[in-house]
Amino acid sequence: MANPRARRLITAASLPFVVAATLTTIPAPANALSTDVVISAVYGGGGNSGATIKNDFIELANLTSSPIDVSGWSVQYASAAGAVFQMTNLSGTIPANGRFLVQQAAGAGGTLSLPTPDATGSVPMSATSGVVALVTAQIPLVGCGISCAIAPNVKDLVGYGATANVETLAAPGLTNTTANARGGSLVDTDNNSVDFTSGVPKATNSAGTTVTATDTGGPTDPTPGSVRIHDIQGSGRISPIVGQSVTNVPGIVTAVRTTGNARGYWMQDPSADADPLTSEGIFVFMGSTSPTVAIGDSVLATGRVTEFRPATGAQSLTELGGPVNTVKLTSGNALPAPIPVSFADTFTKTGSLEAQPLEPSSYVLDWLEVHEGMRVTVAEDTRLVSPVNTEFDELWVTLKPAQNLTPRGGTAYVSYDDPNSGRLMLLALNGAPAANVGSTLAGGSVGVVDYQSFGGYVIQTTTLGAITEGSLKPQKVTPPKKTGDLSIVTYNVENLTVGDSDAKFARLAEAIVVNLGKPDIIALEEIQDNNGTAGGGVVAADQTIAKFIAAITAAGGPTYESRSIDPNDGTDGGAPGGNIRQVFLFNPARTTFVDRPGGDANTAVTVQKVRPTSNQILLSASPGRINPASSAWNASRKPLVGEFRYDGDKQLFVIANHFNSKGGDYPLSAAVQPPNRITEVQRGQQATEVRNFVADLAAKSGNTARVVVLGDINDYQFSPTMATLTDNGALLKPLINDLPVNERYSYVFDGNSQTLDHILISPNTIKGYSYGVVHINAEFSDQASDHDPQILRILTGCGSEPLPERCRPGSPVVDVE
Incomplete structure (x- = not known):
């Protein structure tokens, strides 16, 4: 078996995934995935009541490192029923890894103009539900019914809101103040509900000029919204408001990740509620965009509540995703005190964990779930039960040193019924030195509880205790007792x-x-x-x-x-x-x-x-x-x-x-x-x-x-x-x-x-x-x-x-x- 750690790439986190309370099967995707040009954003509320941006728009993105000529292409829009498409012809080039902005009809209101558009149409798009197709020809789509995603010449399609004309499932319905945008890595899975999230309208043209509707009619001075982190996390494994957009959620930044395609930051509400089952921490996912916040910043975060499931069969991580807007209020704030990690003797219960109540005092996985996103500390000295993987800066320790102890300091896996409840994975955000099994990790490691594909729950450490190398040596066999052996x-x-x-x-x-x-x-x-x-x-x-x-x-x-x-x-x-x-x-x-x-x-x-x-x-x-x-x-x-x-x-x-x-x-x-x-x-x-x-x-x-x-x-x-x-x-x-x-x-x-x-x-x-x-x-x-x-x-x-x-x-x- 080749090293499975090579598979543990957090790039998969670039696709936030909304899940139901139980694992379900979704319909098969459309026939083709676009690997070069995709629809990256749609907005139909331009100039409507409460809107800041004056025009509807469609934004395209070039996923490749070479310019792409779209002359002779078109973007086409239809209502939710999808019977008649209105066409806007395109010409020109999308820069390498760049955007292309198509301006559509203007409303009566709004205060912000779009950046100089790369193409201009006059199509009035719906602010709630509709269908947008990117077509490699300038021929109107006719007769494709609700299967336009697989019609000839259709490069990409997004159906949003109450329409059946979609790739697999519809993207979220919109409002006058929200747009749909493709996730940070712009990956096309042919599932509109997965690929797009709703949030603050943001448009970029081929010159790289961006306009964001940062003011959607609310108060001039940013103030905390009505939703807190514990409201998002809820008292179960799945957020009670999954799929909903939330505005100005307050928190203190406790950790930041600035590498890979799962960049973002963790924040925690210093004012906890009275429910011990609701976590006060959460990860704010920003894809390949590096966050500009720092540990100790007091922020207000706006985004969409998602449940990211990093691998088939894995549990999900509750996070804020979609187009994220962060407002920094102050810096240098005191961080919430870390909670000492304390595990029960039993690793987990049987059956669907998402369908059962959380019992953190009885089950290890439940304890980790109720502290998801929160600051915790490994307060006591612990023993390494895996070598440090310096490629990924990860290590495993045991909180139960006598549990299935091997003679060389590891933890033996002896049966399916005993997965060793004392194991805990740490991932050092600031790097980890090489060390072998049996080495000692000094108490005092501090980090936030995260969930990844193969390791499951993991502590993303902002402070890693000192490691003292043990005395482990490679073994040698003794010479044979008889030369004929x-x-x-x-x-x-x-x-x-x-x-x-x-x-x-x-x-x-x-x-x-x-x-x-x-x-x-x-x-x-x-x-x-x-x-x-x-x-x-x-x-x-x-x-x-x-x-x-x-x-x-x-x-x-x-x-x-x-x-x-x-x-x-x-x-x-x-x-x-x-x-x-x-x-x-x-x-x-x-x-x-x-x-x-x-x-x-x-x-x-x-x-x-x-x-x-x-x-x-x-x-x-x-x-x-x-x-x-x-x-x-x-x-x-x-x-x-x-x-x-x-x-x-x-x-x-x-x-x-x-x-x-x-x-x-x-x-x-x-x-x-x-x-x-x-x-x-x-x-x-x-x-x-x-x-x-x-x-x-x-x-x-x-x-x-x-x-x-x-x-x-x-x-x-x-x-x-x-x-x-x-x-x-x-x-x-x-x-x-x-x-x-x-x-x-x-x-x-x-x-x-x-x-x-x-x-x-x-x-x-x-x-x-x-x-x-x-x-x-x-x-x-x-x-x-x-x-x-x-x-x-x-x-x-x-x-x-x-x-x-x-x-x-x-x-x-x-x-x-």
């Missing part, structure tokens, strides 16, 4: 390609030689093709493999040989264009690979008997792939099977795996509990394919075949995937279960030390062995890979009963320094 390793090397730095190859090679003791057979996962993610149809990985072997030799290791099968282009998942696959490396001085031709990307390897009455078996091809045409392997890696000989002429079958990733599963903090593990279905199908192949090896050999199944299974030791793969332990023995419960991990994610990688053996034929996870990566901020390797030693002289002392189970773990 055969050592086998599985290692996910995280998207290794020939274009990676020499330093990465050297780090990985040092691990093979020093930490893993020059293993005899290595199953590698995530070896990319020779040009990495560049694409172009390249599937061969010989250059990547050769560079790795050379690096191992340079580090003092043997000159390994390799075996693998190139996949078909773009069929095996992973980073697009990378064509990752499994690869066997083996030391020819210690073991022999049995080559048998016929293995390729599309041919299924089979088990064959040497003679009908014999228990001797062989593979139809070596190396080979297990049933590559099965739908179980769609967009995923196919297992690599190889036949080896060792310790004289002992036969050994090794199956290297990389099952589909968990990307797409709902987060642990999902809106419906327990979270939906969507990707588990395909892994179950993959496990069935591998189990059936191993069962065939066993049946045709009369249960004499020695089999090792290993790799990145992308699932936990307690998962249904593993139960299927092992046939509930009857067919294969998962060696991770030989370790104490709190030592069963090879990967750290969301503060949980967990098992994704596995080595399994045929228990009836591999009697004497030692095994261990070698911790060199997952717990460290400086990683050569995000996975820890695992090692199996098949011990010599262990084939007969009673087993010699060195072969007896009891303590099968490989000793580590």
Whole structure:
């Protein structure tokens, strides 16, 4: 599994998403998404009663970095019924990343003129409901009914208010003093209700001149409106006024984010209400526009109440979005006192969280929800249970230091029922230093409660306590006790390609030689093709493999040989264009690979008997792939099977795996509990394919075949995937279960030390062995890979009963320094 943190990009927050109180399915979007020119704003109240701006207008935006000529195009308007469109012809060019203003009819009132328009029409647009289309021709739209969004030549369309002529769902209805504007990043999802929010009218022309209706008929001096933050947040997870526009909401700025496409600020009302279930803090979302406020400013914020859901299945974040208007009153104000974080023993309840009352004293997720957007503090010293991710400045700590404690300072993930309620994610707005699992974070970190896609609730810290590094060291395996022992390793090397730095190859090679003791057979996962993610149809990985072997030799290791099968282009998942696959490396001085031709990307390897009455078996091809045409392997890696000989002429079958990733599963903090593990279905199908192949090896050999199944299974030791793969332990023995419960991990994610990688053996034929996870990566901020390797030693002289002392189970773990 590649580093999932790379997916945790807050750019998704650029699309505020209004949701109902429960998760629902919305209609499918229109057929095409505009990626170059879109309608960015519409306003039909120009010159009407209470309006400041004199004219109706339509604003277009160029999403590209090159000018776009719109000569011969038109904008067309129809009433909510959409029967007859009135057309305004366009000419000229929209600047790169610029705007284009179309002025329409004027009303009798208003005090502000629009900036010099780029095109002028005389269409009187409705101030409440209507339809605007951007058309790449100057031919009136006729006969498209309520499906004009997919009519020929229609580049973009927005239906607002009470109209059915829309992209998916209508944008908000308007008034004389509100306009609809596309969100800050201008992304087109073909859903008008998602893409547009109503707010203060604002128009920009191609010269970059902007006019904003900052005065909509209210008092001259800004005064707080009637709505407070606790009114917006309400006493549940979803705002009771979601979708409504609010004016002059007061607050003190407590934190500011000025990078990415989810810029904005947090503010908090220093005058709390009497309800402990209503938060006093909120995030004001400004898209790619940097806020001009500072911590300590007293402000009045105007915008639309939205519920942003950062990922499918996730909870939502209540925020102010849409066109945001902020009025700064004073600076240097005292901040509301931070509330100490205090967690219950239970992480969450079951069922739809949004349909249940908040119980912050009983459930961790409820405590975080009632403090959403508010200042909190981690008052006491805590322990890091993940390494600091310096790319995203994030770290996880535990508020319950004894909870499933690993010997090296982490928190073990031991079952679906115990996601570790003490975990807390901090994201340092001002940066975080590198540090490893087990390090100490001094008390005093202060920040605001936020919600993001993969980590769920997170403290965006404005002050991060000092970190004291612990004494964690990478592990090394001890030398084998007998020279005839055969050592086998599985290692996910995280998207290794020939274009990676020499330093990465050297780090990985040092691990093979020093930490893993020059293993005899290595199953590698995530070896990319020779040009990495560049694409172009390249599937061969010989250059990547050769560079790795050379690096191992340079580090003092043997000159390994390799075996693998190139996949078909773009069929095996992973980073697009990378064509990752499994690869066997083996030391020819210690073991022999049995080559048998016929293995390729599309041919299924089979088990064959040497003679009908014999228990001797062989593979139809070596190396080979297990049933590559099965739908179980769609967009995923196919297992690599190889036949080896060792310790004289002992036969050994090794199956290297990389099952589909968990990307797409709902987060642990999902809106419906327990979270939906969507990707588990395909892994179950993959496990069935591998189990059936191993069962065939066993049946045709009369249960004499020695089999090792290993790799990145992308699932936990307690998962249904593993139960299927092992046939509930009857067919294969998962060696991770030989370790104490709190030592069963090879990967750290969301503060949980967990098992994704596995080595399994045929228990009836591999009697004497030692095994261990070698911790060199997952717990460290400086990683050569995000996975820890695992090692199996098949011990010599262990084939007969009673087993010699060195072969007896009891303590099968490989000793580590």
